[in-house]
Structures are given as structure tokens and as C-alpha cells.
Amino acid sequence: MLPTENRLRRREDFAAAVRRGRRAGRPLLVVHLRRGSPRPDSEGRTDPHAAEGVAPPARAGFVVSKAVGNAVVRNRVKRRLRHLVRDRLDALPPGSLMVIRALPDAGGADHEELARDLDTALQRLLGGPS
RNA sequence: CGAGUCGUGCGGGCGGUCGCGGCGGGGCCCCUUCGGGGAAACCGUCGAGGAACGUCCGGGCUCCACAGGGCAGGGUGGUGGGUAACACCCACCCGGGGUGACCCGCGGGAAAGUGCCACAGAAAACAGACCGCCGGGGGCCUCACCGCCCCCGGUAAGGGUGAAACGGUGGUGUAAGAGACCACCAGCGCCCAGGGUGACCUGGGCGGCUCGGUAAACCCCACCCGGAGCAAGGUCAAAAGGGGCGGCCGUCCCGGAAGGGACGGCGGCCCUGCGCGGAUGUUCGAGGGUGGCCCGCCCGAGUCCGCGGGUGGACCGCACGAGGCCGGUGGCGACAUCGGUCCCAGAUGGAUGACCGCCUCCCGGCGGGCCGCGAGGCCCGCCGGAGACAGAACCCGGCGUACAGCGCGACUCGUCUG
Numbered sequence: 001m002l003p004t005e006n007r008l009r010r011r012e013d014f015a016a017a018v019r020r021g022r023r024a025g026r027p028l029l030v031v032h033l034r035r036g037s038p039r040p041d042s043e044g045r046t047d048p049h050a051a052e053g054v055a056p057p058a059r060a061g062f063v064v065s066k067a068v069g070n071a072v073v074r075n076r077v078k079r080r081l082r083h084l085v086r087d088r089l090d091a092l093p094p095g096s097l098m099v100i101r102a103l104p105d106a107g108g109a110d111h112e113e114l115a116r117d118l119d120t121a122l123q124r125l126l127g128g129p130s
Numbered sequence: 131c132g133a134g135u136c137g138u139g140c141g142g143g144c145g146g147u148c149g150c151g152g153c154g155g156g157g158c159c160c161c162u163u164c165g166g167g168g169a170a171a172c173c174g175u176c177g178a179g180g181a182a183c184g185u186c187c188g189g190g191c192u193c194c195a196c197a198g199g200g201c202a203g204g205g206u207g208g209u210g211g212g213u214a215a216c217a218c219c220c221a222c223c224c225g226g227g228g229u230g231a232c233c234c235g236c237g238g239g240a241a242a243g244u245g246c247c248a249c250a251g252a253a254a255a256c257a258g259a260c261c262g263c264c265g266g267g268g269g270c271c272u273c274a275c276c277g278c279c280c281c282c283g284g285u286a287a288g289g290g291u292g293a294a295a296c297g298g299u300g301g302u303g304u305a306a307g308a309g310a311c312c313a314c315c316a317g318c319g320c321c322c323a324g325g326g327u328g329a330c331c332u333g334g335g336c337g338g339c340u341c342g343g344u345a346a347a348c349c350c351c352a353c354c355c356g357g358a359g360c361a362a363g364g365u366c367a368a369a370a371g372g373g374g375c376g377g378c379c380g381u382c383c384c385g386g387a388a389g390g391g392a393c394g395g396c397g398g399c400c401c402u403g404c405g406c407g408g409a410u411g412u413u414c415g416a417g418g419g420u421g422g423c424c425c426g427c428c429c430g431a432g433u434c435c436g437c438g439g440g441u442g443g444a445c446c447g448c449a450c451g452a453g454g455c456c457g458g459u460g461g462c463g464a465c466a467u468c469g470g471u472c473c474c475a476g477a478u479g480g481a482u483g484a485c486c487g488c489c490u491c492c493c494g495g496c497g498g499g500c501c502g503c504g505a506g507g508c509c510c511g512c513c514g515g516a517g518a519c520a521g522a523a524c525c526c527g528g529c530g531u532a533c534a535g536c537g538c539g540a541c542u543c544g545u546c547u548g
Contacts, residue, residue: 003150008479061479071183071521076483083149083484111485 002082006089008061008097024124026117028106029081032099033092033125058092060085061099069107077102080111084118091126 024031062081064074081100092098106114 004481063479072519075521078479079150079483080485086149086484 002060002086002089006057006059006086008059008099022125024121026121028103028109028114028117029121030101030103031118031121031125032101033122034097035093035095058089058094058096058098060089061097063099063101064106065102065104067104068102073107074102077106077114080114081118084111084115088118088122091122 022033024033060082062078064077066074068074068077081102085098085100100118109117
């Protein structure tokens with residue numbers, strides 16, 4: 001799973017990633033990625049000591065609507081995605097914000113199918129022209 | 131052995147790799163006003179459900195309110211208990227169903243009043259003459275009786291309709307009949323005796339002879355009910371502001387277009403707070419509370435209008451509780467009480483898991499073996515599939531609903547054997 005410091009925790013972070021980031025859609029999910037910015041102000045709430053030299057970690061959040069399934073299904077999708085993202089966290093630029101939105105078919109997909117779609121989407125966002 | 135009734139337990143297991151959250155330890159290291167603060171490895175420990183669900187009841191807890199009375203509104207509805215409380219639970223009563231174990235009942239009042247009872251049927255709520263039956267009169271036919279038709283009257287025993295036709299059976303009686311009268315039975319009301327805390331039961335007597343259903347229709351009766359909810363509420367920091375909802379313009383991007391998006395700018399409306407100005411008001415009282423309204427009571431110095439101005443968290447509550455397990459005692463039981471023992475999720479874009487293998491269990495296919503005349507049954511191996519319903523968010527007690535499978539224990543009926 002993802003440690004807390006690698007998760008999106010605020011409404012503004014979600015809004016920033018979804019509205020200002022690039023987007024790549026797949027049948028099962030949509031990935032929004034906002035590349036790491038050189039730490040704009042306003043981060044007064046993050047630890048001041050960490051702001052010195054260490055690069056801020058990449059963070060990810062998940063949006064799974066009720067169209068995907070009931071609470072049990074939604075939780076399972078989120079957990080699978082979190083595990084998948086954890087293994088791919090190193091590939092993301094530091095400080096970037098990522099939001100993964102699960103589409104209705106994600107509820108019926110297995111682990112492998114989710115991984116394939118996520119990899120394809122990430123490849124398009126990272127490998128493409130920056 | 132077969133069929134069934136009730137209660138109750140569990141709701142996959144083991145292992146491997148990689149992870150997440152809380153608490154306790156641990157301290158590489160970082161900051162420091164030298165008081166302290168933060169914090170990585172690593173170790174230990176705990177980490178979803180029987181329904182966590184629906185949010186339908188009842189409480190705890192928190193804040194607001196708390197002279198009283200009336201109206202309105204909501205709820206409950208056999209009796210007696212249990213409980214913090216309940217619409218829940220237990221026991222019993224009554225009614226209904228079942229051979230039985232048992233099950234079902236929104237189970238106060240229909241002689242307080244109003245309303246409604248479809249269809250069928252002649253007639254359906256101070257009942258009702260269609261056919262039939264009986265009496266009288268007239269006509270036809272005939273010697274006459276009988277018969278047929280019409281009119282008047284009597285009749286609820288018979289036919290037919292219906293969920294239901296104004297008690298049932300037998301008799302007396304009569305032109306034919308009828309509780310018109312009689313006996314027994316059923317029902318209703320009243321009285322008495324006995325039993326029970328009580329609902330009620332048992333027995334006896336009397337009466338008029340009987341007088342539907344529906345109250346999850348209005349209504350009546352008895353009893354109960356302040357309001358909001360953890361986004362309750364509180365502490366700290368920060369700022370004079372904070373929150374919500376529309377519109378227009380410019381540049382750029384996507385698109386064939388319609389349209390959509392990003393960034394920047396302008397301006398509007400609503401709620402609340404602050405500043406400024408104005409109006410009004412302070413025992414001749416504005417306004418507010420008493421969550422609906424009225425009377426009354428209480429608080430009481432503000433209230434209303436206009437203008438101005440632009441993005442925010444942390445912590446507590448928050449987990450030791452009407453608590454779980456074991457045993458004793460009291461009670462038919464729900465439950466109460468005593469002793470011992472245990473600590474058992476606390477997230478906040480929301481942890482409690484992801485992946486893999488084996489086993490177990492169910493289903494299907496293939497192959498082999500055994501039993502049987504046979505339909506078929508059993509065992510072994512391989513392959514494939516399936517393993518439900520469902521995720522805590524302040525906490526408890528219930529109810530209701532969903533659910534693949536696997537058990538366990540009582541009891542009933544039937545059959546066979548002894």
C-alpha cells in the first residue's frame with residue numbers, strides 16, 4: 001500500500017491534479033498527472049524542515065465513484081490501484097500529483113487488467129513529448 | 131430410515147513474497163531561544179460484520195430551552211413481568227391454523243356519532259316477495275272436480291345469488307307459515323359462586339327471544355412525548371473577514387463544427403461577521419426565548435436599511451463500555467446479582483490489504499477400479515469452474531432486510547426391527 005506521505009489528502013490537491021494536469025484515458029481508468037513544480041509557495045503546512053533540500057515526494061489519489069460498485073468493490077479497486085501505484089512511484093517526477101479515476105468497468109476487472117491499463121496510460125504521459 | 135418443527139454455532143484454513151494504520155518501545159539523524167520539539171531503521175502488539183447494511187424505533191452523551199394552562203401534532207394499544215428505554219424481549223390469556231412438535235395475529239372501542247360495503251342477487255342494514263307455497267275474486271274449459279290465465283292479499287319453511295340473506299335441530303301451531311309458542315343447543319347482556327396479581331377461566335341462574343363487517347375510514351377512550359444532533363459541542367492558532375450561487379470580456383489549447391477546457395481580468399446576487407453612515411428603541415419598552423399556535427411568563431439593548439471589502443487549519447470529544455468470556459446463586463423465562471478473568475479497530479480522499487501456492491468443500495467433464503442381472507451406487511486420479519451477502523466513522527439496545535455453504539442439539543409424526 002501507499003504510505004500516507006505519498007497520498008493526496010486535500011480537495012485542492014485533487015482539483016489541481018485534475019484541472020491542471022495532463023490526462024490519459026483507458027477503458028478501465030483515467031490518469032491525471034501534474035508534473036512536479038519547483039515547490040510553489042503556499043505549502044506552509046508541509047514540514048518546514050523537509051523544504052530545505054529534499055525533493056518533495058510524488059503523491060497520488062484515487063477517485064472511485066459509486067458507478068463502479070458497492071463499497072466492497074470500490075475498496076478493492078482502490079487497494080489494487082494503490083499497490084500498483086506503489087511499485088511505479090519511482091517513475092514519477094518528484095513533487096508531481098497524480099489522480100487515478102476508476103471507470104465503471106474497473107469493478108469487474110482483475111489485477112492484471114488494471115496493471116496493463118495503468119502502465120499504458122503512464123507510458124503515454126511520461127514517455128510522450130513533455 | 132423417511133417427513134417435519136424449533137433453537138443455536140460458524141461463515142473458509144495454512145504457508146510464502148510485498149505492504150498499510152493505531153498504540154508501546156526504540157532512537158541513526160534534523161531543528162533549538164538548551165526548556166525541548168520532530169523523526170528514519172528495527173522490535174512488540176492490535177486491526178471489520180453477523181448482518182459493520184437499511185437508518186425504522188429506543189437510550190447514553192452534547193448544546194439550547196425549562197412558571198403554568200389550553201389547542202394542534204406525533205406515538206403506543208390483551209394481561210403481567212424484564213429493562214436505561216422501547217414499537218424490543220419473556221411468560222401467560224384470547225382468537226385462528228396443523229394429526230402433532232409448533233406456527234400466525236397492527237389483539238382497546240362498532241348499543242357516542244358519521245361514512246363505506248364492489249360483483250352477483252328480487253332484496254344488503256329501523257331488510258327483502260323473482261320463482262315457489264297458501265287464501266279470496268274474476269275469466270276460459272267442463273255436468274262438476276282438476277287444470278290454465280289475470281287481479282288482490284298472506285307467507286321468509288323451500289329454490290336460486292353471494293364473503294354474508296336476520297340463529298340451528300325437532301316439535302306445537304296454521305289456509306300456508308313465522309321465536310308466534312315449547313324443549314335442547316349456539317350467541318348476546320345482566321347477576322351469583324369459585325379459581326387467578328391480572329387478561330381471563332369454570333359452574334349456576336335470569337332476561338328479551340338475536341340486535342352484520344370495516345377503526346393501516348373519520349372518530350372516541352386510556353397512557354406517553356421539549357428541540358436539535360458528534361457536521362453535537364469545546365480548546366488553540368490565524369485573519370478582519372468567512373461561506374454559497376450565477377454572469378460577462380480577453381488570450382491560448384482541443385475539436386470539422388456544436389461545444390469543452392486552462393489562465394487572467396471585470397462585475398452581480400444570497401447568508402453570516404466586522405467597519406462606516408442613517409432610521410428606530412431602552413420601565414409609553416425594539417427585539418428575542420418558551421422551536422407549531424394562543425393566553426400567560428421570562429430575558430431584554432439592541433434591531434432594521436444602505437455602503438465598503440476577498441480564501442483556512444490543528445487538537446480534544448474518541449473508545450473501559452447498560453463491555454466480552456468462564457463459573458456460582460435466584461427466577462418457568464426475559465433477566466438480575468456475585469466472584470474470577472480479559473482489554474478487544476479508531477481511519478479522516480478514509481488503514482484493516484495485494485499477489486502466488488497448497489489444502490478443504492460443492493458442481494461438471496474425462497480415465498481407471500469395485501459392487502449390482504439392471505437402472506445405478508461407491509472409491510481413486512487429472513482438468514475446469516464456483517466459495518455468498520457485504521466495509522466501522524460518537525457509542526450502545528432492538529427491529530427489518532440480504533446471504534454460497536458447513537455443522538450441532540432438542541422435539542413431533544409415520545414405517546420397520548427387537
